[in-house]
Amino acid sequence: MKTIHRTLTALLAAALVVAPGLSAAKTLKIGSLSPLTGPYAADGNDIRHGVETAIALWEAKGGVPGYDKIEYYPQDSACDGKQAVSAANKLANLGVIGVVGAYCSSATIPASDVLNEARVPVLTPASTNEKVTERGFKYMFRVCGRDDDQAKVVAKFLSQQLKVKSIALVDDKTTYTAGLAKNIKKFLKGTGIKVVAHEHVNQGDKDFSGVLTKIKATRPDVLYMSLYNPEGNLMAIQARRLGLKAVLMTEDAVYHPNYLKIAKKAAEGTFLTYGQPPSEDIPEVAAFINAYSAKYGQPGSYSAYAYDAANVLLSAVAKVGADDPAKLAEAIRATRMQGASKFIQFDGKGDSGSTYKVMVVRDGKFVPYWDPDTGKLY
Amino acid sequence: METFLQQMVNGLTLGAVYALIALGYTMVYGIIQLINFAHGEIFAAGGYIGVITLSFLQSRGVLEAHPTLGLVLAFALAMVYCAFLAVALERMAYRPLRDASRLSLLLSALGMSIFFSNGMMLCQGVYDKAYPIQLYSTGQFTVGGAVVSYIQVYIFVGALILMIGLNLFVNRTRLGKAMRATAQDKVMSALLGINANRTITITFVIGSVLAAAAGVMVGLYYGSVRFDMGFIPGIKAFAAAVLGGIGNLTGAVLGGMIIGMVEVFAAGYLASEYKDVFAFIILILVLYFRPTGIMGEQVDDTRV
Amino acid sequence: MRKELVKFAVVMLWAFGLLFPMLGAQIGFETFTFEWSRLVRVMGFVAVAYGALAAQRAVSAHRKRGHRDPGPGLAERVPPLWGWGILAAVALAFPWFADNYARDVAINVLIYVALGLGLNIVVGLAGLLDLGYIAFYAVGAYTYALLNTHFGVPFWLALPIGCVISAGAGAFIGYPTLKMRGDYLAIVTLGFGEIIRIVLNNWDRVTEGPNGILGIKAPGLYYPKLTEAGLTLGHVYLKNLTCLYYIALVIAVVTIIGVYRLDHSRVGRAWVSIREDETAAELTGIDTLRMKLLAYMLGAIFAGLAGAFYAAKVRYVNPSSFVFLESALVLCIVVLGGMGSIPGIILAAAAIIVLPEVFRDLELYRMLAFGGAMTLMMVYRPEGLIPARRRRLELHAREAFAEEEGNA
Known part of the structure; x- marks a missing residue:
């Protein structure tokens, strides 16, 4: 027994002597928060895959200068404040230098509170709640757009390009969709387009026949579905089945290959707003799509945002290192780069602005349709 | 008027979906007084087997040529699969707890519900799976301006036929009598030579076969399945079964229809975001005035 | 073989x-x-x-063949006072040896101890199955959130108000369910829980709907301070996790003492008699309706307490924290703890909150493992980790009786 004890002590001492030498081999730890289980798991895993793609590409290029390897800690936030806070504390303890996440604003807000105090930069790929960046946090950044930016483009498109008379709005009472619908309503004022219905459904619903029948009776020209992916797919099918003739329009959360697969013919002609058309002309976009789809299939709605968030973080580390969080945050804020989702450029609050384009579903594919900056068709 | 008629059609379809799930719920409850939370997951598993079968046939080019055969096969395989799943579930999570308190059993069921829905997520991925045929789900006709799809008719008629068939089965056959005997008094029926364990397993199997059929129908109707599709309908079906008087087959169908109707009309004429609130308020009101549900007779004096 | x-x-x-x-x-x-x-x-x-x-x-x-003892619970093996003493010492010293993550998880455990014990009044003592318990937690959390953000009410003042409002909600929900029994009660309480969550999610003007309420203040503390103007009162917000841990500990201890006293009072015995046989209880002169209502209200008070603290700790509330699964978790704590057993519920709360954290590195397999573990725990210990002594006597009454006869 005693010999064992002695051997162990010796080993421990040896380890202590060797340890400083080992630590010269530096690992870069980054984390992410997204709902990996539960009803939002689809988008949550898209986010994880986006970050993994970014890391893989960096490693293929030889890694981040000054570090030997990148360790990635994806955490399940389950869209719940309690779990998100636990996960954020765990990440802070692990000593991650930055976090991509979270997905739901209900997780991002409390988690970033913890991480901001721990001086860990947080880059959310999906939380569009205005309050996320309006708390004066130095370490909070948003890679996706804000509700008001997207709503402006929608209003402009409807009034200048489609020139419709009436619109019906449906949202599913989540922070993002409800905010978007409210903003669209605001920007439609004065354009002469009448909002004939504004209905709410619940996330997780499958049957929208009641709401859609009600909307059908108001005879709108456009049905705007401010929904997430599964509900958007279902509503498109059910709207067409009920014989609703209105033009369908929806937002970037429905921009997902599944919309085409599931809604099939019902999806034809749907207009969507998205950060940037997946144009192969832009090398950054092509690199992302190739790397992502080789491993995980077609990218989902939030994959590109998460990929960009991880890229912003890693390039900032490559520039100034990760030893001083304040410097790192400054470097992130100073980022000017072409990403896979859009051109990224943060303002003082940590918002990255947005460049929404209008897409259309044609022959089972998302096709660029209209550019709000020029007001012209592609 | 046209809108009203359309809402009726919508309500009856949604109600029939709930009724189909509630039938299985109420049967299982009737025999071992278990709120089987995992019932919704069995329903989802049925939907998945349907989509797997149809996708397989499509990839082999059989579906285009023989769509009817494909559908029959999808239903049959889903039912068989869920029967086996139900036996496994019963053996693993419920039989060891036959003599334990009912709350332990309830939580065991809840644990299985979480386990199965996450298991399906891990097996088949987090994304919705599309049903490959829209053929049967898009054919439709109009009645007085209301659009009716054939699949809606199938779901509605299916629920009615199954209800009548089950009633006959439970009341007329030997096995059905054994079920009722076991439900009333396990010890006494065992003394009379009824194998309680076997009867309970058979009840589970029948309930799960119904859930599987409902899963495929719902998949066809909504065009996709998803790993967590069973949870909310499971709770609604539970509410429907209780509303109709738990343990009563006709009551389950009636309860399902009422919940479906309330939801659709609340969404159509009041506020859609509060439709579940209206459904639960109706439930609470009915139970306040009739504490054992609409068709329930005996006062349930069992305790947790 | x-x-x-x-x-x-x-x-x-x-x-x-x-x-x-x-x-x-x-x-x-x-x-x-x-x-x-x-x-x-x-x-x-x-x-x-x-x-x-x-x-x-x-x-x-093989072991069973050896001796047919049902096996004493942990509670009997550890001398009660000793056990509590060690537990108290560990609980008091804990934050000084832990990192922030462990502190955060420990706070969650304490919140769920309070919730579990509160639900224990309703389920374990009075025998009323409640699947919507988390609604009272939500009421407590939103009460503090709204009072604080709109009227600046401090935490310590909001705590009793939150309790009163939760108790009111308990009475409101309890009243229509009094006549119902068994599983009818289960679906109705589940329905109430959902109703409260949906209303919180949709009543935008008051609750800000899905956005949730931001900017809630942490619990504050006044302390005497010597300045040039003489002795004045300073004020700090206790945002630090160690401070929050001690507040949670106080809440949990208050709950433990409260529930212990209730359990051993006339009221507690009345509840148990209702649980065992409602008709007989009524015949012995117990006002069963009033007692059941009281159980709901007292259970709700502890949930309100925990809820207000939760809002103060996270400083943000949102309806998605109050879903049905949370009610089920709390119920699981009560049943796993052994229905009415205080040490059992403490242990079960720790297990139920720590398990998903242990499984955190399993990533996608986390909830799968959790669901499986839940069923396994029920199958292997249906009577709970530490069955309440009274309850165990009830469960094994026949064996105990037979043993006595054998001895005689």
Whole structure:
């Protein structure tokens, strides 16, 4: 027994002597928060895959200068404040230098509170709640757009390009969709387009026949579905089945290959707003799509945002290192780069602005349709 | 008027979906007084087997040529699969707890519900799976301006036929009598030579076969399945079964229809975001005035 | 042995039949491929798991043949005062040895201890199945959130107000359910829980709907301070996790003492008699309706307490924290703890909150493991980790009686 004890002590001492030498081999730890289980798991895993793609590409290029390897800690936030806070504390303890996440604003807000105090930069790929960046946090950044930016483009498109008379709005009472619908309503004022219905459904619903029948009776020209992916797919099918003739329009959360697969013919002609058309002309976009789809299939709605968030973080580390969080945050804020989702450029609050384009579903594919900056068709 | 008629059609379809799930719920409850939370997951598993079968046939080019055969096969395989799943579930999570308190059993069921829905997520991925045929789900006709799809008719008629068939089965056959005997008094029926364990397993199997059929129908109707599709309908079906008087087959169908109707009309004429609130308020009101549900007779004096 | 092998073969075949379509089939967009590798791996896992369970069963069967003692609970093996003393010492010293993550998890455990004990009044003592308990937690949390953000009410003042409002909600929900029994009660309480969550999510003008309420203040503390102007009162917000831990500890201890006193009072005995036989209880002169209502209200008070603290700790509330699964978790704590057993519920709360954190590194498999663990715990310890002494006597009354007769 005693010999064992002695051997162990010796080993421990040896380890202590060797340890400083080992630590010269530096690992870069980054984390992410997204709902990996539960009803939002689809988008949550898209986010994880986006970050993994970014890391893989960096490693293929030889890694981040000054570090030997990148360790990635994806955490399940389950869209719940309690779990998100636990996960954020765990990440802070692990000593991650930055976090991509979270997905739901209900997780991002409390988690970033913890991480901001721990001086860990947080880059959310999906939380569009205005309050996320309006708390004066130095370490909070948003890679996706804000509700008001997207709503402006929608209003402009409807009034200048489609020139419709009436619109019906449906949202599913989540922070993002409800905010978007409210903003669209605001920007439609004065354009002469009448909002004939504004209905709410619940996330997780499958049957929208009641709401859609009600909307059908108001005879709108456009049905705007401010929904997430599964509900958007279902509503498109059910709207067409009920014989609703209105033009369908929806937002970037429905921009997902599944919309085409599931809604099939019902999806034809749907207009969507998205950060940037997946144009192969832009090398950054092509690199992302190739790397992502080789491993995980077609990218989902939030994959590109998460990929960009991880890229912003890693390039900032490559520039100034990760030893001083304040410097790192400054470097992130100073980022000017072409990403896979859009051109990224943060303002003082940590918002990255947005460049929404209008897409259309044609022959089972998302096709660029209209550019709000020029007001012209592609 | 046209809108009203359309809402009726919508309500009856949604109600029939709930009724189909509630039938299985109420049967299982009737025999071992278990709120089987995992019932919704069995329903989802049925939907998945349907989509797997149809996708397989499509990839082999059989579906285009023989769509009817494909559908029959999808239903049959889903039912068989869920029967086996139900036996496994019963053996693993419920039989060891036959003599334990009912709350332990309830939580065991809840644990299985979480386990199965996450298991399906891990097996088949987090994304919705599309049903490959829209053929049967898009054919439709109009009645007085209301659009009716054939699949809606199938779901509605299916629920009615199954209800009548089950009633006959439970009341007329030997096995059905054994079920009722076991439900009333396990010890006494065992003394009379009824194998309680076997009867309970058979009840589970029948309930799960119904859930599987409902899963495929719902998949066809909504065009996709998803790993967590069973949870909310499971709770609604539970509410429907209780509303109709738990343990009563006709009551389950009636309860399902009422919940479906309330939801659709609340969404159509009041506020859609509060439709579940209206459904639960109706439930609470009915139970306040009739504490054992609409068709329930005996006062349930069992305790947790 | 042969019988065992046959059984093993049947189980493996069965598992194969169930897993083969689900795991093997890979459906793409109009494509279908079959993947064997994952199936083989999972089947291997099933075989190992089955082997382990079978071995465990064989060992326990062997042991059972030795002595037929149902096995004393942990509570009897540890001298009660000793046990509590150690527990108190550990609880007091904990934050000084832990990092922030552990502190955060420990706070959650304490919140769920309070919730579990509160629900224990309703389920464990009065025998009323409640599947919507988290609603009272939500009421407590929103009460503090609204009072604080709109009127600047401090935490310590909001605490009693939150309790009163939660108790009101308990009475409001309890009243229509008084006549119902068993599982009818279960669905109605579940319905109420959902109603409260949906209303919180949709009543934008008051609750800000899905956005939740931001900017809630942490609990504050006044302390005497010596300045040039003489002795004045300073004020700090206790945002620090160590401070919050001690507040949570106080709340949990208050709950423990409260529930212990209630359990051993006239009211507690009245509840138990209602649980055992409502008709008989009524005949002995217990006002069953009033007692049941009281159980709901008292249970709600503890949830309100925990809820207000939760809002103060996270400083943000949002309806998505109050879903049905949370109610189920709390119920699981009560049942796993042993229905009415205070040390059992403390242990179970720790297990239920720490388990998902332990499973955190399993990432996607986290909830799968949790669901499986929940069923396993129920199957292997249906009477709970530490069954309440009174309850165990009830469960094993017949055996105890038979033993006494044998001794005589």
